[in-house]
Amino acid sequence: MQVEMTVNGQSMSADVEPRTLLVHYIRDDLGLTGTNVGCDTSSCGACTIHINGESAKSCTMLAAQARGTDVTTIEGMADNGTLHPMQQAFMECHGLQCGYCTPGMVMAATSLLKENPNPTEAEVREGLEGNLCRCTGYHNIVKSVLSAAGNSTNGGSQ
């Protein structure tokens, strides 16, 4: 079947099997391998992307379900080589170690700040409950998100 959607601002069209998962379409058909597959059971969040600006787990969606939507992956976050403020905050606060969960963390965190621009530390931890990191113990990830919130609102706590 033919599926059209916008990915990182570009119109894309591909002939896929109906059973194709969105994450496989993104990685294998579009070659955008920044979106990772972790648990493959919608628990870990490594595959988190945005559908129309809201975070979603692309391992638990069919490509067909995204037809006509506006999809953003981690590759679409930087603007002409300038990191997105959330990416910059992860870099400055050392919010990653092995980096496997990082694309999903960045996508979930930006979606969180869109809904709650000035979250408390507890709200950040709750908001990222669907994204697992096996390296950092979350401390620096939470710090990164709070830092990004501070940068964008001038009111976030560090």
Next chain:
Amino acid sequence: MIPAPVDYVEAESADAAIAALTQHGDEAKLLAGGHSLIPLMKFRLATPTVLVDIGRLGDLSYINDGGDHIAIGALTTHRALETSALLQADAPIMAHVASQVGDPSVRHRGTLGGSLAHGDPASDLPAALLASGGSVVAKGPNGERVIPASELFTGFLETALAADELMTEVRIPKATGAGWSYQKFNRRAQDWAIVGAAAVASGNGDGTRVALVNMGPTPMLSSAVGSALSGGASAADAAALAAEGTSPPEDLNGDAEYRSHLARVLVKRALDEAGS
């Protein structure tokens, strides 16, 4: 994990979805958010031959004041339930329980109708529907019918919905100002409830309804607790009956005896919080 090969039909309307279901029989499955169905398909526990995608039927996503009840379109996402001022005021347990489902990314995609039609005994929203005394509207080739929550869940992952019926609306009686509670016991964030208890103290003299999560093959009302409360029992005495009439599952999280204990403890907490 990759689902088995399947055909895909996108329904342009509720009637088109029903026509597709009628044509394909029980080999077809409705696809809404997909957050219950796609995992089953990836594990090959479900192998429908046709998916009827209703996910883009925007006219089935709404939260409206229906007078004595709140009318919720079946395709309303958990996120929309969680943030609805109308629900927070008039059926607060629905907004709260929606916020306890999965995680934010799951709640952006998962739908109320999908969760209820899946009928998982371990999921949260069926208990909220039962405790609220709600109902669902099912539309089929011969028109609409209303199914009370108490008659919706018929077996493990089975509901009273016929193979050619589509759930279109969920109705929650208003419980403005009434006491309520949802006690979800799990060990990690975003896990399913090991056991859960929902209680809503009805404002109209119907007494308090208590529903249990993961205490049998279906989401269930606790009739033993309800009867005891109607008969004037204290919260403590009623909660002591919480495991009566249940058949709790056994798994790595706990055996039947442990779950029975949890049910009694959680129902007591729920009744206390709901002010029953």
